[in-house]
Amino acid sequence: WLRYVPIKNKSLLLEYKKQIVSPVVLGTSATAAIARKELSVALLGLTGSSYLINSNINTSSVFIAGTVKSSAVLSALVTKEELNRIGNEGFIIKAKPGKTFITGNTDLAVLYGIFHYLRLLQTNQKVINLNVISIPKLKLRMLNHWDNLNRTVERGYAGFSIWDWHRLPTFIDQRYIDYARANASIGINAVALTNVNANSIILTPAYLEKVKKLADVFRPYGIKVFLTARFSSPIELGRLKTADPLDAIVQQWWTAKANEIYSLIPDFGGFLVKANSEGQPGPQDYKRTHADGANMLANAVAPHKGIVIWRAFVYAAENPVDRHMQANDDFVPLDGKFNSNVMVQVKNGAIDFMPREPFHPLFGAMPKTPLMMEFQVTQEYLGQATNWVFLAPLFKEVLDSDTYAKGKGSTVAKVIDGSLDDHTLTGMTGVANIGNDINWTGHPMAQANWYALGRLAWDYNITSDTIADEWLRMTFSNDAAFVKSTKQIMLRTREIMVDYMNPIGLHHIMATGHHYGPGPWVSNLNRPEWNPVYYHKADSVGIGFNRTASGSNAIGQYHPEARKQWENISTCNEKYLLWFHHASWNHKMKSGRSVWNELVYRYYTGADSVKWMKQEWLKQQSKIDAQRFNDVSMLLDTQLEEAKWWRNACLLYFQTFSKQPIPSNYEQPDKT
Ligand code: GCU
Numbered sequence: 001w002l003r004y005v006p007i008k009n010k011s012l013l014l015e016y017k018k019q020i021v022s023p024v025v026l027g028t029s030a031t032a033a034i035a036r037k038e039l040s041v042a043l044l045g046l047t048g049s050s051y052l053i054n055s056n057i058n059t060s061s062v063f064i065a066g067t068v069k070s071s072a073v074l075s076a077l078v079t080k081e082e083l084n085r086i087g088n089e090g091f092i093i094k095a096k097p098g099k100t101f102i103t104g105n106t107d108l109a110v111l112y113g114i115f116h117y118l119r120l121l122q123t124n125q126k127v128i129n130l131n132v133i134s135i136p137k138l139k140l141r142m143l144n145h146w147d148n149l150n151r152t153v154e155r156g157y158a159g160f161s162i163w164d165w166h167r168l169p170t171f172i173d174q175r176y177i178d179y180a181r182a183n184a185s186i187g188i189n190a191v192a193l194t195n196v197n198a199n200s201i202i203l204t205p206a207y208l209e210k211v212k213k214l215a216d217v218f219r220p221y222g223i224k225v226f227l228t229a230r231f232s233s234p235i236e237l238g239r240l241k242t243a244d245p246l247d248a249i250v251q252q253w254w255t256a257k258a259n260e261i262y263s264l265i266p267d268f269g270g271f272l273v274k275a276n277s278e279g280q281p282g283p284q285d286y287k288r289t290h291a292d293g294a295n296m297l298a299n300a301v302a303p304h305k306g307i308v309i310w311r312a313f314v315y316a317a318e319n320p321v322d323r324h325m326q327a328n329d330d331f332v333p334l335d336g337k338f339n340s341n342v343m344v345q346v347k348n349g350a351i352d353f354m355p356r357e358p359f360h361p362l363f364g365a366m367p368k369t370p371l372m373m374e375f376q377v378t379q380e381y382l383g384q385a386t387n388w389v390f391l392a393p394l395f396k397e398v399l400d401s402d403t404y405a406k407g408k409g410s411t412v413a414k415v416i417d418g419s420l421d422d423h424t425l426t427g428m429t430g431v432a433n434i435g436n437d438i439n440w441t442g443h444p445m446a447q448a449n450w451y452a453l454g455r456l457a458w459d460y461n462i463t464s465d466t467i468a469d470e471w472l473r474m475t476f477s478n479d480a481a482f483v484k485s486t487k488q489i490m491l492r493t494r495e496i497m498v499d500y501m502n503p504i505g506l507h508h509i510m511a512t513g514h515h516y517g518p519g520p521w522v523s524n525l526n527r528p529e530w531n532p533v534y535y536h537k538a539d540s541v542g543i544g545f546n547r548t549a550s551g552s553n554a555i556g557q558y559h560p561e562a563r564k565q566w567e568n569i570s571t572c573n574e575k576y577l578l579w580f581h582h583a584s585w586n587h588k589m590k591s592g593r594s595v596w597n598e599l600v601y602r603y604y605t606g607a608d609s610v611k612w613m614k615q616e617w618l619k620q621q622s623k624i625d626a627q628r629f630n631d632v633s634m635l636l637d638t639q640l641e642e643a644k645w646w647r648n649a650c651l652l653y654f655q656t657f658s659k660q661p662i663p664s665n666y667e668q669p670d671k672t
Helices: 010-019 030-047 080-086 107-122 174-185 205-221 248-264 290-304 323-334 392-399 412-416 444-458 464-475 480-501 532-536 560-567 574-580 595-618 626-658
Strands: 063-067 091-096 099-104 130-134 140-144 190-192 224-228 270-273 307-311 342-347 371-376 427-431
Touching: 010 030, 030 063, 030 107, 030 174, 030 205, 063 107, 080 091, 080 130, 091 107, 099 107, 107 130, 107 174, 107 464, 140 371, 140 444, 174 205, 174 444, 190 427, 205 224, 205 248, 248 290, 270 290, 290 307, 290 323, 290 342, 371 392, 371 412, 392 412, 392 444, 392 464, 392 480, 427 444, 444 464, 444 626, 464 480, 480 595, 480 626, 560 574, 595 626
Parallel strands: 063 099, 140 190, 140 427, 190 224, 224 270, 270 307, 307 342, 342 371, 371 427
Antiparallel strands: 091 099, 091 130
16 A cells, blocks of 8 residues: 555646645654655655655745654644643644645654655545644554464465564565555554464574564564563473473573563563463463463563563363353453553454454453453454455444443443553554565455554544545555445445355354364364354254353353343344354344344355455456456455355255255255
8 A cells, every 4th residue: 555656636746746845854763764765755656756855944845744843843833732642653734735744742653644644645635734633542553473483374374474584684675674664654563473372482592683683674663573472481492390470480581581682672562472272381381370470471571661462362171161251251350460561462252253253251341451452354264365355344343342341332442442441551453464475465455454453553433434445545546436336345345254154143163273164064173162063053943152141141241231232032133143142943033034044145145245246346447457456356256156155055054954945036055
């Protein structure tokens, strides 16, 4: 989306040229130099004219960017109150005919302001009169790379890792710089470089030198580096006999390791930890709690102002009744026991990044602990790199959900932005979908999800429509018909996918292990909660997981008002019907259809809608370059095949329980 292609609209171009004369970006820092470079590259691309970006104001300067401290002209524009409000990262843009000012408290804020301004140009907006104050709602706006040191990427579908560990620290790939630019342009300011299933080798001196190099590249773009810490590192690297968090020698080992890291990277963000989950080591191996483990690491990084991000994605074989409940069972009793520099990172839902999940019951259940949102940008369970799905609507559905923790309006967004419970550590992360593919994300349309994550972490109130609009204009074209039609596709993709994969609350029926394609019949894995049959529970009576009081009672982990929307089968929001209820095949839906017929209807509508996506896309051929047009076109053919595969596999399998026909007005599924 930083293509900076020539602006076609002649009158707008003229307006922009009048408005941007002798541009100045004040400041001597590396960040200010980056802002000047970005502006000059962008203006050359957008306007076709080359601009010298000055670093001093002269008499002809009418476009001035810089911190308030750098010029009296800029400081005169803003009030003390505004300056306090915008903090270190917020920015202010003011423009009137022939004058434009971009300012903030830091060079980074100014860089953010410049990227915002460039977005206005890229999306062909008017810039003669502007009065923008933009302040990020969350402090940490992060990407989690699940990248291994051998460059494979766990759940990565866009090639290999962009971190070329072999050639670091000497060789700085241009990709690192472009990655940093892309992130800064959407406000992402933190990155965990390594897989949560961590390898302790990353903490060895040779690797820390490499990490330092990446941190040096990212620093002027405002991006802090985090590492995943394998809990057993003191044993593996330090040759200690234990990794018990209450053992003084273990504590000293981590303190020394933190000191070593900070001596190389003084602004190191801290550690991201997956512990006692899916076989990873953790404090429970020593009969200690998650809080004991997190606090030990938090003590090690605290003198350097580092933080620990401790993941709440835990489930173990000991909890065969309902995996849904384990995170709350483990973490709620620890509320208030974490050090002040610990955040608990919670996946958006209690199972695992499904096409649709109710919000995680931990949101609203740990008021004394800052909770960080974890979304998955990479499409592990959403068709991976062959399916086009725009995730902003999914992210927003979760953020807008009401936990009712402190009455109506206690949305998940207000939990994570700290406003509900008065926290200052706040954040949102996305499991990255980035790899070394030429288009970064595998599916050309998947870049929109990286973009959406950044934009929503900055401001979760931005609509999905706006995000899609901006991204399409910058990435493809400002052609009005193209934007309208393609945006319409984007905004529907998520519901379409839910229909052909996991309608009315079905979940985790993907094939096991790789999670690609359908596998609802799998029942032979020795961990019960890895088998899809555990989740759909289809039998001769009906289908769905009874999580109400008469079942696992996972619903009891939600606040009563939130529970109400799902509790009663006859009033349950049908998007979540089979998530919370075991409904009989003949249970009547609001549509008048039975559950069985509703499933048929949804699976068919979903697959047919992919045909519609393809038809709409074909209309865009003349609007964009042939390569990307063809790429998306071919991928839509694959997506259609996969949607039909999902439909046929799921309906034919569930039919063995429902014993009901697929109504004759539907094309009958191919049983092969
Ligand atoms: C999912 C995913 C794993 C990942 C895990 C996690 O289960 O399939 O690959 O490690 O989530 O988030 O830790």
